[in-house]
Amino acid sequence: AQTVTQSQPEMSVQEAETVTLSCTYDTSESDYYLFWYKQPPSRQMILVIRQEAYKQQNATENRFSVNFQKAAKSFSLKISDSQLGDAAMYFCACQGGSEKLVFGKGTKLTVNP
Amino acid sequence: DTGVSQNPRHKITKRGQNVTFRCDPISEHNRLYWYRQTLGQGPEFLTYFQNEAQLEKSRLLSDRFSAERPKGSFSTLEIQRTEQGDSAMYLCASSPASGVTDTQYFGPGTRLTVL
Numbered sequence: 001a002q003t004v005t006q007s008q009p010e011m012s013v014q015e016a017e018t019v020t021l022s023c024t025y026d027t028s029e030s031d032y033y034l035f036w037y038k039q040p041p042s043r044q045m046i047l048v049i050r051q052e053a054y055k056q057q058n059a060t061e062n063r064f065s066v067n068f069q070k071a072a073k074s075f076s077l078k079i080s081d082s083q084l085g086d087a088a089m090y091f092c093a094c095q096g097g098s099e100k101l102v103f104g105k106g107t108k109l110t111v112n113p
Numbered sequence: 114d115t116g117v118s119q120n121p122r123h124k125i126t127k128r129g130q131n132v133t134f135r136c137d138p139i140s141e142h143n144r145l146y147w148y149r150q151t152l153g154q155g156p157e158f159l160t161y162f163q164n165e166a167q168l169e170k171s172r173l174l175s176d177r178f179s180a181e182r183p184k185g186s187f188s189t190l191e192i193q194r195t196e197q198g199d200s201a202m203y204l205c206a207s208s209p210a211s212g213v214t215d216t217q218y219f220g221p222g223t224r225l226t227v228l
Contacts, residue, residue, distance in 0.1 A: 004155075037219075044117075045156075045204070045219040091155045098169055099144065101217060103155030 002027040002094040006104035013082045014112050020067075021077045021107050023092030032096025034068070034075045039106075040088040048090070051075065079109075087111045115139070117220030119205050125226045126195055133191045134223045138207030145188050146217060147180055148204040149173065156204055162188060163210065195227045 003026045013019035025034065036048040051059045051068050058066050063080045079086055089108050093101040118137045126132050138145050144163055148156035159178070160170045164185035174180075177195075182188040192199055202222045208215035 035216075044221040047216050047218075050216060093155070099146070099161050100158035100169065100171075101146075101148075101156070102158070105153070105155050 002029070002032070002096060002102040004092050004094050004102055004104035006092055006107050008107045009105070010108045010110070012110040012112060013079070015082055015084060017082055018078060018080045019082055019109065021079075021090050021092075021109070023075045023077070023104060025073050025075060025092070025094045027073075027094055027096050029096030032094055034066075035093040035095070035101065036064070036066070036075075036077045037091045037093060037103075038086075038088045039091065040085075045091070049077065053096075082111050084111050084113060117205055117207050117218055119203075119220040119223050121223060122221060123224050123226075125228065127228050128195055128197060130195055131191065131193045132195060132225065133189050134203055134205075134225075135187060135189050136205030136207075136220060137187045138205070139209075139218055141209065142207035142218075143185070143210035144208045144215070144217075145182055146206040146208075147188070147190050148206065150202040150204055150222070151200075159190075192225075195225075197227050200225055200227045 005024045032053045034051045037045045038048045039045045049061045065078045067076045089106045091106045092104045120135045146161040147159040150156040162182040177193045180190045204222045205220045206217040208217045
């Protein structure tokens with residue numbers, strides 16, 4: 001079984017600045033995958049970035065990157081050059097041992113102009 | 114690729130009524146998932162299908178809940194004798210099942226309100 005904890009219910013960032021969202025997880029699986037999903041207000045959830053646990057290199061997708069610390073079971077998301085369109089709920093999720101995703105409670109990101 | 118679609122987008126019902134939601138996955142996606150999301154929480158897994166076979170069900174899926182995917186394409190989620198605690202957003206996702214672990218693509222959800 002997996003658990004995912006997002007300790008920051010809300011975060012805010014100035015446009016063009018950088019923000020980091022925290023996530024810790026726990027799993028007994030040796031093979032697992034970690035994800036960050038974005039859920040804009042009243043819109044559907046979309047994948048931001050994924051990380052395979054067996055890969056040591058941190059995943060990056062344009063302005064989004066992760067800091068994956070396997071021993072610490074930490075998986076933070078860094079958003080660089082924040083844009084107004086980045087404002088959303090961000091969910092961290094873990095998948096291992098089965099097909100289901102286990103999500104954290106989410107972090108609401110506000111981007112201030 | 115038209116994305117995952119869900120209908121209806123909103124449903125208001127009275128306690129004790131039955132409701133049914135439909136999910137159409139991305140074409141040729143073999144796996145289909147149902148999640149429930151309550152206010153202020155992340156989505157919680159309910160069940161998933163590989164083609165028409167229901168392979169995993171959460172303990173959250175009480176006897177009042179039933180899901181089907183009869184031809185391995187669209188899926189329905191039925192809730193019988195709805196309760197106020199069933200009020201939530203019901204999310205559907207699909208994945209291609211082409212690898213060990215595939216990205217799940219989510220639909221817009223069906224928001225259920227039980228009065």
